Amino acid sequence: MSKSFSIRHRLFSFSTPVRSLWSILALLVFFLSIILLSLCLGEEFIALPQLFQVLLGKGGQAAQFVVETLRMPRVLMAAMVGAALASSGLVLQSMIRNPLASPDIIGITGGASAAAVCFLSFFATAMGVIWLPVFAIAGALLAALLIYALAWNSGVTPMRLVLVGIGISSAMGAVTTFVIAASPLSTSITAYIWLTGSVYGASWIEVKALLPWLLISWPLAFYLARRVNTQELGDQLATGLGIPVQRLRLILLFLSVIMAAPAIAYAGAVGFVGLIAPHIARRLVVRSFALLLPTSALVGACLVMLADLCGRLLFQPLDIPAGVFVSAIGAPFFIYLLYRQRF
């Protein structure tokens, strides 16, 4: 048997493979270095020693402003958005037992997008943009409810859920396109940038608005971890092991929505992270949900942070939305991983 790290106590016990812990630790170091890199690089370069001065609050007014007000919230936002979407994708893939699921494929992102675009076209001027996230989250929840209700046939099966989700996703896409086409040009451009997904101009207010969602959804996901592992063995075995499969499935769908929807609401419809991050994670740690969750989240965070960094740096002074580069970075890396692992 492989080496395990185990803790045994009268009240508390667990065991986890050592190799996976090292992978997570390495990923964590990578994650922190990207944060530092993102804080240093930009139109104004801030060297590492100076950055530490800034972090201690002694960096001078200009540098302090660049790091604290411009770069820090933006990089944190990118990290949280990536982590949230990746976690949501992992939850969906585990629930559906199919590696081709993600919030953007089964219609959750689609619901949020349609709601957001409708809001931008019809309500934004009257209500103020501050309400956009509320609409986007409501749209995602509504889409998920619709998918669940339509897939219901004395219980839902994963395959039905995916197929109905794909249907809902394309219907939402049609709504989104129609509303954009029917709107005035200025609204269309705003809507289009939102759809690509961007953390441009992220502020501490948005960071503080997104964080609580993660603080709720993440512990819940960890709490459900063992159940998720077991339900991946199939409905019959999971039921045989004492899992209420249908109830768990509904909870997991809801969990994936409260993970993805707020991130989409604040950063727009960043695609691909939810699909690819869990796959990369599975190649780094053993197949256990409690290990895959932090790994996927870190991978997702790194992907979006790197994408945003590229968008910020490569075409200065243009600021390209992070959503563009997520696929540009993620896809080749993913293909490289698949290529390396073939035998």
Place this chain on the structure above:
Amino acid sequence: MSLSEHSLVDDNLFAQSPLESVALSLGYEKKTIIKSLDLAIQSNQITVLVGGNGCGKSTLLKSFARLLKPSTGQILLNGADIHSLSGKDVARKLAILPQGPVAPEGLTVELLVRQGRYPHQNWLQSWTEDDERLVRKALHDTNMTEFADRSIDALSGGQRQRAWIAMALAQNTDILLLDEPTTYLDLTHQIEILDLLFELNATQNTTILMVLHDLNLAARYAHNMIAIKDGAVFCQGAPETILDHDMVKAVFDMECHISADPLFGTPMCIPYGKGRKVDSQAAKHV
């Protein structure tokens, strides 16, 4: 408590059935498959369900494992309605291995077998010494220790089935249900799996209920055979007392010759039908 004392006495005197159905009817949507069935599985024995395709034996097995809700009637697990118990309660007493289970891609044998401990764990106690010990034992008993770190998809059919059985063993239950555990395996591995189950029953008194397609192997390993026809029990008893020409004719609608297994003495069913006829003197085994 008088109730538990009573049941203890019952256990000792009559070996009360750990698993029985009372006036059980089962069906999918509008189709009734099992109608008003009373059936008691005998404690500490190997019971095999046999019957033609679509006779309802798999459906019956699923309902015994709480995977299917009866349309009417009850399944009693140690005397209690199985649907009144919590899923985990049932899973600590009864393990089910369904037909042709599929493991998630890349899952290792050890991680699979660990899943068997789920009903015994809670959030804080997710890996106790008992868990560790029973997983090691399950791997050892199924000869899977050396494959513990292998991915399930990289195993042969026989090894894979042993891994699943190891998971069910790790569940450490008194009752084990299996739906066609030997399907898709070659003869060597069929015998290997059935020997393993026979051994388990002999050493740990596990009550085993399974569906098997091979009548001859069923007759060899089962203490008790239940023949199902059209959703009802056609006959039940020790294979040597019930397996004869008329029974096979009625249950499988097939003519056959029954003779004694030269090694085990259990009844062996040789079907009539077409085939080559050779001079038995010329055969190699003589």
